[in-house]
Structures are given as C-alpha cells and as structure tokens.
Amino acid sequence: MFYVAIVLVVISIVDLRTHIIPNVSVLVLSLLLYIFQPTGVRIFASITFLLISLSLVKLVDIGGGDIKLITALIAFAHPGITVSTYLWESLWCALVLILLHRFFSRNWSGNIALGPAICVPFLITLL
Numbered sequence: 001m002f003y004v005a006i007v008l009v010v011i012s013i014v015d016l017r018t019h020i021i022p023n024v025s026v027l028v029l030s031l032l033l034y035i036f037q038p039t040g041v042r043i044f045a046s047i048t049f050l051l052i053s054l055s056l057v058k059l060v061d062i063g064g065g066d067i068k069l070i071t072a073l074i075a076f077a078h079p080g081i082t083v084s085t086y087l088w089e090s091l092w093c094a095l096v097l098i099l100l101h102r103f104f105s106r107n108w109s110g111n112i113a114l115g116p117a118i119c120v121p122f123l124i125t126l127l
Helices: 002-018 023-036 043-060 064-075 083-105 115-126
Strands: none
Touching: 002 023, 002 115, 023 064, 043 064, 064 083, 064 115, 083 115
C-alpha cells in the first residue's frame, strides 16, 4: 500500500499545480489497488457513483479526472471503507480547500483542485 500512497500524493500534487488528473495516474492507481486489494471489486457502487456523477457534471462543474479518480477509489477500496463515509470525508476536505482558496485569493471565482480532497480521506484510511 506504500505505492498506492505515493501515487495518491503525486496525483494531489499534480492536480494542485495543473488542475489536471492524468488518465495514466488513475490507471496506475487502479492497477495498484487491484493488485494489493484483498477482496473483490465494488462494481455496483462504482457504476452507481459514476452514473450519478456524470449526470451532475454540468451542475457541479467538476472535471472528468476527479470523477475517474473517485470511481477508481470506490471500486477498489478496502471493505472496511464505506462509500458513504469516504464521500462525506471527501466533501469536508473539499469544503476546507474551498475556504482556503477563498481566504488566499480573496474571491470565490477560479478553479479549485479537488484531487487532494479526494485523495486525503483515502490516505488517512491507509494509515
């Protein structure tokens, strides 16, 4: 799981700098999670999340990389990590990022990198 943590940190840093989550990094993360995962894949949960999030993309204006990253993490998550808990923790991390963005930029406009908000709750569960 050390390699999974490294990839999550790299994804977060790249997203903070470029506001892009590369497909290759999500693929590598998915492969590592699949290899190191002790149980099966959560197909139903990931497909449900994918369908809901794709329908809300225009409304919330989050990028495709964010959706692919969350879907990969939900699909290959450890059985002890519930989907609802993970999503609530990600929501709180995103709120902190939005408030930090507001504090440092002094306005509400602009892109916010959600990669760290998606990766941090998963990293915490790995510890």
